[in-house]
Amino acid sequence: MAATNCQSKTTVAKPQKNYGKIILTLYNCLLPESAFKETPSQADGLDIETETDLRILGCEMIQTAGILLKLPQVAMATGQIYLQRFYYSKSFVRYPMETMAMGSVYLASKVEEKPCRIRDVINVFHHIKQVRAQKPITPLIVDQNYIELKNQVIKAERRILKELGFCVHVKHPHKLIVVYLQLLTYEKNKQLMQLSWNYMNDALRTDVFMRFPPETIACACIYLTARKIGLPLPNNPHWFLLFKVKEEDIKEVCIRILQLYKRSKVNPEELEKKVDNLRKIYQANKQMQAQKERELKAEKEKAESPVPSTSKEVKRDNKKEKSPKTPPLKYHSTHKKRERRSRSPYDRKRDYPSKRHKSRSRDRELDRSRERRSDDKRSRSGTSRKYDDYDRSKSSRDSRDDKRKY
16 A cells, blocks of 8 residues: 555656647647637738738748759748748737748758758849849849848747747658559559649648648548549548548548639738738737836836825934034134145235234244245345445445545
């Protein structure tokens, strides 16, 4: 009994933490059914038709860019699946489709071991945009806008990796189609092989790769091609039961692929205008929400701050706590600041007239010093020297006259 209690204690499961809306692993690369009911784009006000058109347009741009960059078909398919998965967890309104398509191509080229330069990706998408708008083809200028776009593509690649949980593994049905046709002894039928391959490439623009496993998609492409060219396949028992695929899933995939050909061609500029209008509304709502949060935070801080009481005791305490005022400076020696320059006693006497000298001896000394200064000044002045020369000359003249007399 004690052993069973110990075992039950050790086998207690810890609560799991949910880090994202979509959980992808190597064994579960399909999205749950709840992800298709209301996407983040629909929550931001984008209708289903516009969202589907944007998905198709983004996948077409990735396919065209891959052809111009001379990437293998596997890399192009991987980039399209990354784009589809990303926009089931994020909104077209918040993240621009063209930038995310560039990031998908750039990431897929690395995953499929055919890396290309980010500058080539930007140039190719710039070329595709000019051709679709029927504008004259001009090279992309390397300026500040180009540098900003390059940084946005790098950030887009990181966002895709973050949303996918760094699970970049994709199982494609390319090889499965070849293997299944070999088992059915139709590998020499080139028309069946090529048309099945084409249906599978077109299916990348739909959401079937997020709903069904690759085995079901490969059987659906073979099934659809055989029905179109009128080729009979083993019926008793059904050939797809050999690969553990249900007939209901095959028919649903075929319907979704055929619906793709019934859609009318859209104008990319109109789609961009719709998304831009919704993006402006989203940014305005975001600013208003941020302002409301700031106001609520300020009110909360104001409510939590202590309210000063109006009682007499508190007022008295406040008066006591206040620092005493400094007395005003009077014209007195105790409050008079000392000056740096040295001053004579007469200057001090002039500044402090009320103060008397206590001893007369000090007055006498001051008078003597004053006389000395005046004598020194007089001896230094030019006039005193002039008079002294005059007296000397006069005395010399008198002495000469006396000598002449005698």
